Amino acid sequence: MIYDSVIIGGGPAGLAAAVKLAEKGYEPVIIESRDRLGGIPLQCIHPGFGLHLFREDLTGPEYIYRFIDRVEELGVKYVLEAYVEEIVNYSMISKKVRITSPRGVEVVEGKTLIYAAGARERTRYEIGLPGPNAAGIYTAGEAQTMMDMYGVMPGKRVLILGSGDVGLIMARRFVLEGAEVVGVVEILSYPSGLVRNIVQCLEDYGIPLYLQHTVKEIRARNGRVSEAVITRVDENFKPIPGSEFTVDIDALILAVGLRPRVKLLKELGVRIDPNSHGPVVNDWLETMDAPGVFVAGNALMINDYADYASMQGYWAAESAIEYIENKGLPSTRWRRVVPGENTRLVVPQYLSGLRDAWLYLRVSTPLENARLVIPGLGREIPLIHALPSLQLRLMLRREEILRAGEEVVVEAVKD
Amino acid sequence: MTEELVITCIICPMGCRIRVLKKNGEVIAVKGYSCPRGREYAVQEATKPLRVLMTVIPCINGDLPVVSVKTNKPIPRDKLLEASKYLASVSVKAPVEIGDVIVENILGLGADIVATRPCRRVKN
Amino acid sequence: MRIVVIGAGITGLSIARVLTRYDNLEVVVVDKNPDVGWGVSKANTSIIHPCHEEDPDKHPLRTKLCLEGHDKWYEWTRELDIRVKWPGEIMAATSEEEIRVLEHYYELAIRNRVPGVRLLRGEELFRLEPTLNPEVIAGLYAPSAGTIDPIGACIALAENIVDNGGRLLLGRRVKGIRVGDYRVLGVETTGGFIQADLVVNAAGLYADEISRMAGISDYTIHPRRGQYLIYDRTVQPKPSRIIHSAPTQKTKGVYLVNTVGEVLLVGPTAEDLPSNMRDANYTTREGLEYVLKQAMKLIRKLPPRELVIRTYAGLRPEPSTGSFILRFHEDPWGFIEAAGIRSPGLTAAPGIAGYIEKLIREHVELKPREKWNPYRRDITRPKMLPATERNRLIRENPDYGRIICQCEGVSLGEVMEAVKRMKKIGVPEVTLDGLKFRAHIMVGRCQGTFCRPLTSFILQERLGLEIWSLKFNLEGSFYGVGRVKDLFKKPVEAGEK
Numbered sequence A: 001m002i003y004d005s006v007i008i009g010g011g012p013a014g015l016a017a018a019v020k021l022a023e024k025g026y027e028p029v030i031i032e033s034r035d036r037l038g039g040i041p042l043q044c045i046h047p048g049f050g051l052h053l054f055r056e057d058l059t060g061p062e063y064i065y066r067f068i069d070r071v072e073e074l075g076v077k078y079v080l081e082a083y084v085e086e087i088v089n090y091s092m093i094s095k096k097v098r099i100t101s102p103r104g105v106e107v108v109e110g111k112t113l114i115y116a117a118g119a120r121e122r123t124r125y126e127i128g129l130p131g132p133n134a135a136g137i138y139t140a141g142e143a144q145t146m147m148d149m150y151g152v153m154p155g156k157r158v159l160i161l162g163s164g165d166v167g168l169i170m171a172r173r174f175v176l177e178g179a180e181v182v183g184v185v186e187i188l189s190y191p192s193g194l195v196r197n198i199v200q201c202l203e204d205y206g207i208p209l210y211l212q213h214t215v216k217e218i219r220a221r222n223g224r225v226s227e228a229v230i231t232r233v234d235e236n237f238k239p240i241p242g243s244e245f246t247v248d249i250d251a252l253i254l255a256v257g258l259r260p261r262v263k264l265l266k267e268l269g270v271r272i273d274p275n276s277h278g279p280v281v282n283d284w285l286e287t288m289d290a291p292g293v294f295v296a297g298n299a300l301m302i303n304d305y306a307d308y309a310s311m312q313g314y315w316a317a318e319s320a321i322e323y324i325e326n327k328g329l330p331s332t333r334w335r336r337v338v339p340g341e342n343t344r345l346v347v348p349q350y351l352s353g354l355r356d357a358w359l360y361l362r363v364s365t366p367l368e369n370a371r372l373v374i375p376g377l378g379r380e381i382p383l384i385h386a387l388p389s390l391q392l393r394l395m396l397r398r399e400e401i402l403r404a405g406e407e408v409v410v411e412a413v414k415d
Numbered sequence B: 001m002t003e004e005l006v007i008t009c010i011i012c013p014m015g016c017r018i019r020v021l022k023k024n025g026e027v028i029a030v031k032g033y034s035c036p037r038g039r040e041y042a043v044q045e046a047t048k049p050l051r052v053l054m055t056v057i058p059c060i061n062g063d064l065p066v067v068s069v070k071t072n073k074p075i076p077r078d079k080l081l082e083a084s085k086y087l088a089s090v091s092v093k094a095p096v097e098i099g100d101v102i103v104e105n106i107l108g109l110g111a112d113i114v115a116t117r118p119c120r121r122v123k124n
Numbered sequence C: 001m002r003i004v005v006i007g008a009g010i011t012g013l014s015i016a017r018v019l020t021r022y023d024n025l026e027v028v029v030v031d032k033n034p035d036v037g038w039g040v041s042k043a044n045t046s047i048i049h050p051c052h053e054e055d056p057d058k059h060p061l062r063t064k065l066c067l068e069g070h071d072k073w074y075e076w077t078r079e080l081d082i083r084v085k086w087p088g089e090i091m092a093a094t095s096e097e098e099i100r101v102l103e104h105y106y107e108l109a110i111r112n113r114v115p116g117v118r119l120l121r122g123e124e125l126f127r128l129e130p131t132l133n134p135e136v137i138a139g140l141y142a143p144s145a146g147t148i149d150p151i152g153a154c155i156a157l158a159e160n161i162v163d164n165g166g167r168l169l170l171g172r173r174v175k176g177i178r179v180g181d182y183r184v185l186g187v188e189t190t191g192g193f194i195q196a197d198l199v200v201n202a203a204g205l206y207a208d209e210i211s212r213m214a215g216i217s218d219y220t221i222h223p224r225r226g227q228y229l230i231y232d233r234t235v236q237p238k239p240s241r242i243i244h245s246a247p248t249q250k251t252k253g254v255y256l257v258n259t260v261g262e263v264l265l266v267g268p269t270a271e272d273l274p275s276n277m278r279d280a281n282y283t284t285r286e287g288l289e290y291v292l293k294q295a296m297k298l299i300r301k302l303p304p305r306e307l308v309i310r311t312y313a314g315l316r317p318e319p320s321t322g323s324f325i326l327r328f329h330e331d332p333w334g335f336i337e338a339a340g341i342r343s344p345g346l347t348a349a350p351g352i353a354g355y356i357e358k359l360i361r362e363h364v365e366l367k368p369r370e371k372w373n374p375y376r377r378d379i380t381r382p383k384m385l386p387a388t389e390r391n392r393l394i395r396e397n398p399d400y401g402r403i404i405c406q407c408e409g410v411s412l413g414e415v416m417e418a419v420k421r422m423k424k425i426g427v428p429e430v431t432l433d434g435l436k437f438r439a440h441i442m443v444g445r446c447q448g449t450f451c452r453p454l455t456s457f458i459l460q461e462r463l464g465l466e467i468w469s470l471k472f473n474l475e476g477s478f479y480g481v482g483r484v485k486d487l488f489k490k491p492v493e494a495g496e497k
Helices: A012-023 A060-073 A140-148 A163-177 A195-206 A263-267 A306-326 A398-403 B036-047 B077-089 C010-019 C060-080 C096-111 C124-128 C151-165 C206-213 C285-296 C344-361 C387-396 C412-424 C432-439 C451-461 C491-496
Strands: A003-008 A029-032 A047-049 A075-079 A082-090 A094-101 A104-115 A120-123 A137-139 A157-161 A180-186 A209-211 A213-221 A224-230 A247-248 A249-253 A259-260 A293-295 A334-338 A343-347 A356-361 A366-376 A377-384 A392-398 A406-414 B002-006 B016-021 B025-033 B054-061 B064-073 B101-103 B113-115 C003-006 C026-031 C089-093 C118-121 C139-143 C146-148 C165-168 C174-180 C183-189 C192-195 C198-201 C221-231 C244-245 C253-260 C264-267 C308-319 C325-330 C333-339 C401-405
Touching: A003 A012, A012 A060, A012 A104, A012 A306, A012 A377, A029 A104, A029 B064, A047 A060, A060 A306, A075 A366, A082 A104, A082 A263, A104 A263, A104 A306, A104 C387, A120 A140, A140 A163, A140 A249, A140 C118, A140 C451, A157 A163, A157 C253, A163 A195, A163 B077, A180 A213, A180 C285, A209 A398, A224 A249, A306 A356, A334 A343, A343 A406, A356 A366, A356 A406, A356 B025, A366 A392, A366 C003, A366 C183, A377 A392, A392 A398, A406 C206, B002 B036, B016 B036, B025 B036, B025 C206, B054 B077, B077 C491, C003 C010, C003 C183, C010 C026, C010 C151, C010 C333, C026 C151, C026 C344, C060 C146, C060 C151, C060 C344, C089 C096, C096 C118, C096 C139, C118 C124, C124 C139, C146 C151, C151 C165, C151 C412, C174 C206, C183 C198, C183 C333, C198 C206, C206 C221, C206 C308, C264 C285, C325 C344, C333 C344, C401 C412, C401 C451, C412 C432, C432 C451
Parallel strands: A003 A029, A003 A104, A029 A075, A104 A293, A137 A249, A157 A180, A157 A249, A180 A209, A334 A406, C003 C026, C003 C198, C026 C165, C089 C244, C198 C333
Antiparallel strands: A082 A094, A094 A104, A120 A259, A213 A224, A224 A247, A343 A356, A356 A392, A366 A377, A366 A406, B002 B016, B016 B025, B054 B064, B064 B113, B101 B113, C089 C139, C118 C139, C174 C183, C183 C192, C221 C264, C221 C308, C244 C253, C253 C264, C325 C333
């Protein structure tokens, strides 16, 4: 059996891709690591999902069950509790995936592959937070799994390090379950999460947000975290002596960012963009180094909304269909997309000029009354209030792209 | 007496700081908004902020120990914790489907508690 | 007669294993921790040293036991199926002064009859280890160096001890040594009195306190802290040989080790701490920076900080005497010390065990057992098996096809086997660390973010325990603080809000 597409990951991106393929009469198979479809939204019990895709405000599980129900209706095949050991790019029209599951070891073959394996959270060790290895120190995602999948309280006096969205959302969850959140500490001068979450997760409950602060030291008692020393930092993120204060806690929750899970792609020889930390792809969301391997969702780049991940899933599925029909994508002269001034990342990294394309990007510093400029294309978009934490999205028309030379520079210019 | 409230608008990512002036509880002026929806939001926030409660409650014999729930309409913000606390005495038996009503008219606030995640029955 | 070994670390367990060979000895190991190897043995550099750093003039016994221990590890790791590899090591010099240090150790290698040691320069050196920093001007290559899974070794020894009729009493702190008529009579523990004819003190960091309980106070122990970083398995370049700096007057050697788990271990510091800081096994900014600075001199390119997956610190016991303390006391008779087991204690452990055995034989007639099982098999690791065998295993037990750790590809079957083996050696309750050290979950890139809650949930379903009440390790190290909404049920907590 050769599937039209092997989809790795049954979350917002993978499920959307599967639905799109099946609706168009193609036969995908989903490889999912957990014992159920859905991925991370299953544990995101807060609203804010579906605003872009369904024009409705849904919770994570409600959002993802729209896709799961559709997958079941369409009779899409899937393998649960399946671990991908290796991806082999056998030929243009054969991608072989070796998996282990309770069914045994097997090779699943597809004409294309859609990689939608999501992201992982950064840990305290990556950010260089020393101290004891004690109980009570968890990433926001692990705390969320504990609480909202398995009904376990991770702590009752909590400090949150980092102001990423999952951390903010967990701050509110802790308060609403009767715990105390002593504060959110952010090393930058601006929050990393969405404004809505700052307001509805922190301000609503009077939780202090310590900007330009960090946790300098943690201490443990009897095997569990007991104290954190918070300090103000200067513009080079160096602690300012004398600004320290200590808080008593029994849990430290880290919301210090996500990284695309790209290990399997790396093993396939796919280049990783140091800005997005995801694979280098073209405007079909196909990796530039492995034809017929498409990437969507948080494995591609960290998205602000599950909706965006699903939209990328649709995009990858449409690309896969084009690929299947033509046994590959057309040969073309690629235009490289380069993040310019004040721009942290742009995805996709290559444009063909053969199709319209969405650009996803982030600025690298907070900007007031600035303009997003793509000089080669003559495009300009006003940015009234732009933060690095806000993912921007814009559509480029094919005709515009054709005007560009070998490089398409995207930059944010202050007036 | 007059008071001024500063509301950070969440309607769009711009995050306008909207100033709402109240006199004896009545809104007398709104400044700093960029769109009508923002103005409406600021007035609502300044007078009667509403929120959807989301939490989890035990699901007996389910495939997961808890099922996620929410209020099917927003409730006053200052009632969130009380409602969550009330739910400490509530549990359900699997199976549960999305939208199942678990508590009707919680605390008389006019909102029902509904399930937002299915919970399959796995044990007896 | 009964012999009680205090301390279930690499030293105590090696001794206990050797003593299970005798018919007339009933071997009991006690430890304050609820599992084996949680003290000094847990956090060290994991090296089986070639022993050319031991000075036979200053420390003749230590040198002898290091050499014996090193060679015994060849057998023991096979018999007990302990993860080990023998990549050899390079002591690297970056200055003329350090070359003199290399030459000194080369001389010691000859004196100690350490095999195959060579002084290398230039092309030959870099062909042997291409990841070396180009600034390295010479290297002392010792091909007999190995790297082992130290806590895996403790677990293997414990299982072998139990297979041969020995017993482990874990989670019992020794409160006193009962002595009468100039002999040891037994050990008072938090779990009751244990009668003993012989008592071995292998209490690591706390050996001086145990000795004092028997009236011996001619030495003290202070902790020497070592801090380490671990890099992800995917980092490049990753040395294939063990690389370390030449120890000088000013600096101790820092090691780069591609461990048996295929991660890059960098460390340690050597910080002498006062005796009252025996629980200071935490890392510091300064310590980790020191390690990185030293390591940078050794390797062509140190991986970026982003790829550090864990940092940790261990405490090594430094005896005031500077040497291993290995004695059979006549007063109280039967009190035996295997104390002050500082570096190279891991290497020397089988040698120390042999030496203690000899000391006992000088005082007690020992009768060898007719049947003694030297073998122990490790947990089945499906990922090491060919596909056909793995399929057979999964058909018999689908848990071996349920991969719960996505980073390292560990199956639920391995976790459940770990649970079974913990029970077998007398671990009083399943801990997360116990599972980590046996099944190797929670050790990869994500450090358990995904697999810790999942494993805990499965254990709740299968063993009937509460997720939140699972401990990482120590008494207060609960995973959670209760169930969601429990905080509303306790009036004091709720009253605060």
